[in-house]
Structure formats: structure tokens, C-alpha cells
Amino acid sequence: MVCAGSARGLKRPTGRAVPQAASRRRRAMDAGRAEVRALEAEIAALRRACEEPRAPGEDTSRARKSLQEIHQSDSGEWAASKDLRGHLGHLESELLFLSTLTGINIINYSMKTEDLTSTENTEKNIKKVLQRHRLSGNCHMITFQLEFQILEIQNKESLSSVITDLNIIMEPTEYSELSEFVSRAEDRRDLLMFFRSLHFFVEWCEYRKCTFEHFKEKYSEAVRLPEGAASSCMVVQSPRQPGFELVIVWRIQIDEEGKVLPKLDLLTKVPQQALELDKNRVLETAPLGFRALLGVLGIEAALESLITSLCVGENH
Secondary structure, three states, X not given: OHHHHHHHHOOOXXXXXXXXXXXXXXXXXXXXXXXXXXXXXXXXXXXXXXXXXXXXXXXXXXXXXXXXXXXXXXXXXXXXXHHHHHHHHHHHHHHHHHHHHHOEEEEEEEEEEEEOOOHHXXXXXXXXXXXXXXXXXXXXXXXXXXXXXXXXXXXXXXXXXXXXXXXXXEOOOOOOHHHHHHHHHHHHOOHHHHHHHHHHHHHHHHHXXXXXXXXXXXXXXXXXXXXXXOOOEEEEEOXXXXXXXXXXXXXXXXXXXXXXXXXXXXXXXOXXXXXXXXXXXXXXXXXXXXXXXXXXXXXXXXXXXXXXXXXXXHHO
16 A cells, blocks of 8 residues: 555656756756857957057946947857958958068058048038058168158049158168159159169169179179179279279169169279270270170170170180
């Protein structure tokens, strides 16, 4: 009897109780996941609020606003954020490619804007904004700093912008050719010409340096670089005729339009006795002959021909 009563007192679970328990567990897990997502959103919002520049007294309001924005966002906005990060990575890779291609690296950059729109312009739907830019960078061995202003004028039909001021600060270099060019770029407020011409100027300087070093190594007894490979001067001495020298002056000029051009000249240094014996005026016409040779052979071949004719012609 006791056993029977005990058996009747035990309630067996019904088939409906099992899904109800599973449903409660799922609801608890969903609530836990939601809480985790909320905490992650709060952490991200606080990090963003800490990274943004703030004025005194704005800390609390900015953090609260960031939290509200996060809580109001949906999955679509999170996807947009991922797209934005991907776009930013793409832009960074393009910037790296351009820096590699042009040799120009931007190290620091900042911009401030000022709204110059007057009441009269507002009524005419005209907006004026002044942008103040500052940046520093380098192009290989040349370091520069730029400060310039851009005035933007926008109306219903168009948007126009113009550089109203340009200031270029160059670190001291051995390239005297740059000073006049920098002044001209500032006067014209031509930022594009500055970057384009600087790129080609540096390329020519590197080519000149490599060429001088090549001939110095190949003809070490005859070729001197009195001011180093980066200078614009190379001296060729005759091993068999002391006192007889040819001086190649290689300047890199930037014309009025910003075009970069090499200019090579030949100077002769010979004893007075040799000048008196030069009845055919070969030494006097040598600079003109060298320029003609440049036009026919090009820079490297013309220098090679000049050096071999002066220094090693006797050995052939």
C-alpha cells in the first residue's frame, strides 16, 4: 500500500514540459548574448569617445551621445562600418603606391576650416569656406613643409576652389637650383607644379649622382669629384699631360613652367703653353663640340667618349 501510494504521489513529466524548458533556456541564452553585445558596444563607444578631441566639460556628453548612437544602430550600420574600414585600407594602400611611385612621402598633415559665409551670401545660397592646410614630408633626401589656404565657394550650380596663399619651407640642401624655383611656386601659388617639378628634379639629381659615381669607379685615376658625387661638378685629368683638365658642370634647371631640364657644360683648364700651340683652336671650340656630342650620343655616352679620348686614347 505504501509503495502504491508513493507511486501515485510521484508526477511524471508531461510531453509539454520538455519544450517549455528548452524555450526558457533559449531565452536565457539570447538574453546573455544581447547583454554581451551591449557591453561590447559600450566599450567601443567609450574607446571612440576617448580618442576624439574634446573641449573641457564635454567628456560626459560625448560619451553619452556615442553610447546612444551605438544602441540605436542595427546590423546594417555595423556592415557599413566594416565597409568603411575596408575602404580606408584601400585608400592607405593607394597612398603607399603613390608614395612609392613619386618618391613623395607625407609625414604630418592637419587642416582647419573657417566659415566665411556672410548673411547676404546665405540669402543667395552661397557658401564660402576657408581651409588652412599644413603638412610636412620629404622627397627622397629633400625635406619640406607647406602651409597653404584654399577658399571654397559653393552655390546651387557649382563648387569652385582656389589657393589663396602658399608658403614653402625647404630644409637647407646643397641644391642651389631649388631656391629660385620655390620662390616662383610661392608667387604663383602653384601647388601642383611644386610637387611635379620636385619629383623630376630629385630623379635627375639621383641620375647625376649615379653617373658621376660610375665614372669615378671606372676611371679612378683620371676622374675627381671635388665636392662629392652629389655636386654638379666632375673633373677629368689627363694622366699623361699634367695640368690639363676638363671640367664637366652638370646643372639641373627648372624653367618658368616648372619643366626640369639637365644642362651640361664643358670647361677647359690647360697650361698657357698648350693654348699657344693650339693653332686650330680645338680647345676654344671644345665646349661647342661637347654640346653637339651630347645631342648625338646622350649624356653617358658623351661623357664616356670625352674621358676615353683624353685619358686612355694613347692605350688603344
